[in-house]
Structure formats: structure tokens, C-alpha cells
Amino acid sequence: xxxxxxxxxxxxxxxxxxxxxxCLAAHLNGERFEGLFATIGDAETVELRALFSSxxxxxxxxxxxxxxxxxxxxxxxxxAAWDEREAHDLHDLRFVGHEPLRPLLDHHAPxxxxxxxxxxxxxxxxxxxxxxxxVIESGHFxxxxxxxxxxxxxxRLFYKRRGLEAAATGxxxxxxxxYAQRACAACAVTNSVAYAQACEQALGFAPDxxxxxxxxxxxxxxxxxxxxxxxxAICAGVGFAAGTMAYATMKERAQxxxxxxxxxxxxxxxxxxxxxxxxxxxxxxxxxxxxxxxLRAEHARAWRQLQFTASLQAxxxxxxxxxxxxxxxxGAVGPVARAAGIPRDLRSESPHLxxxxxxxxxxxxxxxxxxxxxxxxxxxxxxxFTVLDQLLAGPLTSGRTQATFEAAEFGVGRVESPRGATVCxxxxxxxxxxxxxxxxxxYANWPALAHAxxxxxxxxxxxxxxxxxxxYACADR
Amino acid sequence: xxVLLNQLRRIRRDMAAPPPxxxxxxxxxxxxxxxCNGCEHELTAAANPFYDLAQYxxxxxxxxxxxxxxxVTGAITTxxxxxxxxxxxxxxxxxxxxxxxxxxxxxxxxxxxxxHAGALEQILPVDLRIPGCPPTPATIAAAxxxxxxxxxxxx
Numbered sequence: 001x002x003x004x005x006x007x008x009x010x011x012x013x014x015x016x017x018x019x020x021x022x023c024l025a026a027h028l029n030g031e032r033f034e035g036l037f038a039t040i041g042d043a044e045t046v047e048l049r050a051l052f053s054s055x056x057x058x059x060x061x062x063x064x065x066x067x068x069x070x071x072x073x074x075x076x077x078x079x080a081a082w083d084e085r086e087a088h089d090l091h092d093l094r095f096v097g098h099e100p101l102r103p104l105l106d107h108h109a110p111x112x113x114x115x116x117x118x119x120x121x122x123x124x125x126x127x128x129x130x131x132x133x134x135v136i137e138s139g140h141f142x143x144x145x146x147x148x149x150x151x152x153x154x155x156r157l158f159y160k161r162r163g164l165e166a167a168a169t170g171x172x173x174x175x176x177x178x179y180a181q182r183a184c185a186a187c188a189v190t191n192s193v194a195y196a197q198a199c200e201q202a203l204g205f206a207p208d209x210x211x212x213x214x215x216x217x218x219x220x221x222x223x224x225x226x227x228x229x230x231x232x233a234i235c236a237g238v239g240f241a242a243g244t245m246a247y248a249t250m251k252e253r254a255q256x257x258x259x260x261x262x263x264x265x266x267x268x269x270x271x272x273x274x275x276x277x278x279x280x281x282x283x284x285x286x287x288x289x290x291x292x293x294x295l296r297a298e299h300a301r302a303w304r305q306l307q308f309t310a311s312l313q314a315x316x317x318x319x320x321x322x323x324x325x326x327x328x329x330x331g332a333v334g335p336v337a338r339a340a341g342i343p344r345d346l347r348s349e350s351p352h353l354x355x356x357x358x359x360x361x362x363x364x365x366x367x368x369x370x371x372x373x374x375x376x377x378x379x380x381x382x383x384x385f386t387v388l389d390q391l392l393a394g395p396l397t398s399g400r401t402q403a404t405f406e407a408a409e410f411g412v413g414r415v416e417s418p419r420g421a422t423v424c425x426x427x428x429x430x431x432x433x434x435x436x437x438x439x440x441x442x443y444a445n446w447p448a449l450a451h452a453x454x455x456x457x458x459x460x461x462x463x464x465x466x467x468x469x470x471x472y473a474c475a476d477r
Numbered sequence: 478x479x480v481l482l483n484q485l486r487r488i489r490r491d492m493a494a495p496p497p498x499x500x501x502x503x504x505x506x507x508x509x510x511x512x513c514n515g516c517e518h519e520l521t522a523a524a525n526p527f528y529d530l531a532q533y534x535x536x537x538x539x540x541x542x543x544x545x546x547x548x549v550t551g552a553i554t555t556x557x558x559x560x561x562x563x564x565x566x567x568x569x570x571x572x573x574x575x576x577x578x579x580x581x582x583x584x585x586x587x588x589x590x591x592x593h594a595g596a597l598e599q600i601l602p603v604d605l606r607i608p609g610c611p612p613t614p615a616t617i618a619a620a621x622x623x624x625x626x627x628x629x630x631x632x
Contacts, residue, residue: 107556130560131508133539135521138509138557159556160511163589182587185515185611229518242481248525249488252614255522265613266515298484305481473514 008405009201009412010059019048019063020071026052026059027077033331034414034423035439036073036083038065038091046091049437050080051412051423055349058412060425065093072098079331082447083439105158115154118144123151126458130159137472141461148457153450160476168436173199173426174273176433180424183438184474185266186229189215189222190417191438191474192271194424197352198436199273202411202428204403207352211399214276216354217391218267219415220384224292225254226418227335227377227384228299230469234374235306237463238315246302250295257291276399280392289392296385303378316371320464322452323368332448334420334441336468339376341366346416353415354391368452370467417441419470440474488526501629502534503621506544506568507577510561510597512551515611516578520548522614523621535621541567546605546624549597552580552587558594565601573624575605578612585610 014022027033031052041047046068050061063070072095073080084095085104095101102116103109115125123146130138140156168179180195181188193215200207207215228251235243255265261280262270270278280288306312322332327340337344338360345360347353361383363375413424420441427435449468453461509517523530530536538544541564553561565574576582576597583596597603607620 130557131541131564135507135517135537136509137512137514137517138560159560160509160551160554161556161592162511162552162554162587163592164587167587167589179587182513185513185518188513242478242485245485245526246481248522249485249527252522252525252527266518266611268610302481302484305478309478471514473512 009408009410010057011408011410012059012061014061014063016063016065016067016070019061019065020073022061023050023052023073024076026061027073030054031057031059033077033079034421035425035437036080036087037425037437037439038087038093039427039435039437040091046093048087048093049425051425053414058414060410060412068092069094069096071096074098077331078329079444079447082443105161107156107158114156115142116144116152118151120146122146139472143458143461145458148459150453150456150458150461153453153461155446155450157446157472158476160473162477164477165436165438169433171433172431173203173428173433176436177271177273180436180438181268181271183477184440184442184471185268186226186471187222187417187419187422187440187442187474189218189267189271190415190422191424191440193219194413194415194422194438195426195436196271196273197413197415198411198424198426199428200401200411201405201413202408202426203274204405204407205274205401206404207401208399209354210397211276211401212352213354213391214278214396214399215271217278217388217396218262218270219353220388220391221254221258221261222267223384223418224295224381224388225251225258227381228254230377230418230466231374233466233469234316234370234463235312237466238312240309240312243302243306243309243312246305250298250302253291253295257288261288274401278396279398280396282395285392285395289389292385292388292392296382299378299381313371315463316374317369318367319370319460320452320456320467321367321369322448324366326451327368327448330448330451331444332420333444334417335373335376335380336420336445336448338362339366339372340368346414346421350415355387358387370463373467419474420444438477440471442470442472442474445470446475485526489529492527492529494529494532497533499534499626499629501625502536503545503573503625503628504538504543505535505546505548505621506538506541506564507548507550508557508561508564510549510551510557510581511554512578512580516550516580519611519614520550520577520617523617525614528614528618530618530621533622533625535625541565542569544568544572546573546575546621548575548577549581549601550577553594553597553600554592555594556592558600561600573604573628574601575607575620575624576603577607577617579608579610582606582608584608
């Protein structure tokens, strides 16, 4: 493991008038935008935070927006578009220059307010959802189309908003982990680890080797069943039932292994703030290791079959292209960004986890289409199987943390979920949570999905959607 | 492709799922009323070759107008309540309503109270309760097969 990155999170306080200048300075400095959040301060004032990171440093720019107005970042940092719209809807914050500032969470707004107007000969709208035809999460899509061709897609999520972040506040830090976990079953480990790491950073705790190992094991088990699911879903998207079911059975086996190793098919209740109770004896890790090797071989066999099924491959090439430039501009993360040629993976920037010499992979050609996103997941599955094989080389004992750094008011956790970079920012009042912000890989990628859909045929949307395989629950919270 | 099909055939043979005892069927419609996506994953898994709901005559249909059973997952959010009621109203009678998972049953909900419309029971008459967080595909399959058997006996 590399030397521990010194913990302190750089906090840059600015006045409301200097908000844009400070954020753009970070942006121009090559730091990556990772989220913008508003929170209500102690005196009912609105406080703004923007997170930027570079491999060397994570920086939180904080600002008190006294008259609920700051200048927008959006034309320089388009990735901040949803964040600004959300902050506006939740806290009535104005972002001067963000025009039009369309509602995102506000479901009472009239149609014209939240959709982009399209005009021209024969343009019309197709409204889909929130209830979909399959077993799919709830969300509303409004396609602006000419004939079969999609001109623009307006995505309206937040039907599943449970108010988890707000409800998490006021409790002891350890208790509120449950709210981060509940955000999404398929990313439960990632969200919990991001929250736990954020708390530990704020408390000045550094995890020991075993804690890092236990969490990495859980994160990779989560990635394996998700990636198997996603390949199955892409096959379902083109009606290739043999592939769908082959990968569904592998996912089932992975989830049964989760249950045997950690007591839960989705690995719920396995992550804690400050410690880990997971222990696995030598015989158990050995059995798990050989099962994962079998699964890996089965995946390799099935994957070869998929590659030589011409009728499947022909449906994936060139569909739903997200170019590298667009992925970068829109702040896409995870397999979606890597399939577009951006070799970025938070696993190579995770000193508290157990990824030695981890090198991100990108799909050959990195065309950013459905085919690339599927190949990307197959490559990452292989990577995860390798990491798991190393992790399970010996028994696992319980892990804990040590007070190493100075405690602080803020903490940030950054974890690569199966869908990409997930960040959790927490603010604390002594031992209690004052605010939590969870910005998941799915949240970051939704605008990229809408963008990649434009120009494709309407019936291709289910396939494109499945190749992104974003969680609605993760975004809605 | 034959390699895949052979493998699937082997799994089905090894699983030896109980044979169907009735020749009737139930068409299922799912509405996610605010879940964490766990119940959706497990409901989908109930159709995989290990559980194979389809062989019992249990299949998901695309429209509530074709459905006998409404499977509701999730804490019922205020934002999803109208869509849930619309899906219910579109179903022909007789119909069964199932609360799938602890959230729909109103158990151990997390979040702000003003975002929740209450347990499914307070909104629609519930016929079938499938507990679990999330219920396993085995639990889901067993509950639906039982409902199918009861229903065909009642006829």
C-alpha cells in the first residue's frame, strides 16, 4: 500500500461573491468537480459546498449564501447542472446565469417549465413512466421525437425520494449509516463505505489493514454481482434470452456466496463506522476462493459465447454513443466513462482500501457505445475476480481504526461503486450528524445517459438505458 | 449459444424445482412505489433458472390491464402514490394486491415522514404479504405459488 495520503481535507471558505471565482479556479487548476450541495445552517442560512479533487488533494469550497444567490458554474462545469437545479428546488437558491434553471425535484412545476422546448415539422413528445413495463424502478422519461428518432430526452426522476439525507441528521454518526445504506440496495456497500470513510475522516481516524481488506472484499463482491447483472440486463435489452439467463444464474451464485460470507445477499449490515466485525476462517476463504474461480471460468465460457453470437453483437455496435469529450464535459464516471476512453477509477486513489497497484482498464477502442460498455464490464469482472483472489489468500480478522489525524467538522468519503465514483460529504456537531450529502455514480451519470440517447431510435432506449444501468434509488435518495 | 443453452438445461435439471401442481396462471404487474431497488433485483431473480417462476404460470405482464396481481414494492412515497393508484384502477377485477418487502409493509421505514404516504395497507386492501428486506427470490416464489394454488382451489 502506498504511504497514507495525509488526511486533512482542504477547506476553502469563500464569500458568496467569490463562489464562482473560487470554484472555477479549482476547475482550471485541473481539479475534478465531484458535487455541489446546499445545506441549511444553524441560523437558517443556506450554506453551499462544492467538492473538487485531484490525485493529490480533496478540496471542499464552502460558502454562506446569505441572500440565497450565487453565480452559476454551469457553463464552465456542465457536470454541475443537476446539482444546481437540485439546490434550487430544495433550498430556493438562485444561480445567476443558469438560464433557464429548470426544476429537477419539483414535481408540481408545469410541463413547459421542466422540459426543453423542441419545435419543427412533426416533432412530438412520448411520455413514459413513472411505472414501466418491466420490473424497473420508477422514473419518468419524456422523449422529444421526430418519427422514431429521439431529438432530446428530458429525464424526470425523484419519484422515489424518501428524504434520507435530511432524516439522517441529528443522530449519532454511527446510527446514520443506515440511511446511507438504505439509499440503494445494489450500491449498499459502496454508499455505506463512503459514509463510514467520511465519518472517520471527520473524526481523524485511520483504518487499519484488516478494515481496509474487509471493506475491499465487500466492495468487490458487490461489483461482481452488479456487473453480472448488468451483462444479463444488456442481453435482455436485445431479447437474447440465453445470455440473459446465463448471466442471471451467475449473479444468483454470486449473491448466494454473499449470503454465505456476510449473511446477506446484498451485503446489508456489513459496514460500520470505525470498525469491522467480519471474520472469515481459513477454510471459509479457501472455499470462497475456489467458488469465485469457478464463477470466473463460467463467465469466461459464457462471454466467449456472447462474443461469437453475431446477432447479439450486431445490435450493440454504434448504439447510444457517448463520446470521450461529452463524458468528460458532463462529468460521467465509472464503467460508462471508461468505456468512452477515460481511464479513471477511484480504486487507484483509495489509500484506505486494499487495491495494490490497481490500474484502471478501458475497453479496446473505447467507442463509448453499448458494445463498449458491455466489454468494459466483462474486463472489470476479470479485474474484480483477480482482486478477490488476492484478498481471499488468507483468513480475515476484525479490523479497527486509530485516531491518527486532527478531527474536523467535515469529512469526505470517495468510493468507486459498480456505477462509478460515489462521494459522501458529512458535517458533524461533535458526535452527531449535522448534514450528509451522497452523490452517487448514478447521479453523476444520468445527464450523460440523456445525452447519449439523443440521435438514436426510440426503441433503442431500453438497451441504452440498460447499458448504463443506473440506479434511480441512488439518485432520488 | 448451444454451450449456454446446455448449461442452462443442466442448472434446471440440478435444481429440480417442485413441479407445477396447477394448470392455472397469474399475471403479475409490479409497481415500484419508492424502493431501494433490492425488491426489484429479487423479483427479477425469481425468474432466473434457479426459481423459474414462469414454469408455474407466473409471469410479469407489461400493463396493469392484463394483470391479476399487483406487486407493490417500496416505502410508498407521496410522489408515487398517484401512479400507484392509477395502476391499481387500471386492473380488471378480481385482483390481488401484494405488499412485497418490508417497506411496503410499513416496517422499519427510513426517511422524512412528509415524503411517505404510509404503508400499503393504509392505501389499498392488501391480500398478500411478503416480508423481508428484501425478501429472497425463494420467499417471493413460494408466496406467489401459494397464492396461485389457493386461487385455483377457490375456483
